[in-house]
Amino acid sequence: MQVHPNDEQARRLAGPGFYGKTEAWYVVEADPGAQLISGFRPGVTRQEIQAAVGNKTILDIVENRNVKAGIPFSYRLVPCMLWDRVCSFTKCSKART
Numbered sequence: 840m841q842v843h844p845n846d847e848q849a850r851r852l853a854g855p856g857f858y859g860k861t862e863a864w865y866v867v868e869a870d871p872g873a874q875l876i877s878g879f880r881p882g883v884t885r886q887e888i889q890a891a892v893g894n895k896t897i898l899d900i901v902e903n904r905n906v907k908a909g910i911p912f913s914y915r916l917v918p919c920m921l922w923d924r925v926c927s928f929t930k931c932s933k934a935r936t
Contacts, residue, residue, distance in 0.1 A: 844859050846858050846859040866907065872905070873906050874905055875903075878902050879900055883900045888900065
C-alpha cells in the first residue's frame with residue numbers, strides 16, 4: 840500500500856518544485872475476484888487507522904473495489920491522499936501525473 844502526497848505535502852517534504860501524485864489505473868487483464876483498494880471505508884477515523892496499523896488489521900477498514908479487464912469502471916483515478924493497492928491482477932497499466 841502507499842499514500843499519495845498532495846502538492847503542499849510534497850513541497851514541505853521534498854522541497855520547492857515538487858508536486859503531489861495522482862495515478863490512473865487501467866486493468867488490461869485480471870484474475871477472477873481481482874480488486875483495487877482505494878482509500879478507507881467512509882467514516883473511518885484517524886484513531887481507527889492508528890489502531891488498525893498497530894494490530895495489523897488495516898485491510899479490514901479499506902475500500903475494496905472489484906475490477907474486471909476491459910470495462911469502463913476498471914479505469915480508476917487514485918487522487919492524492921488516498922491509499923491504493925492492486926490485488927490479484929495479472930496485467931495492468933499505470934499512468935502517473
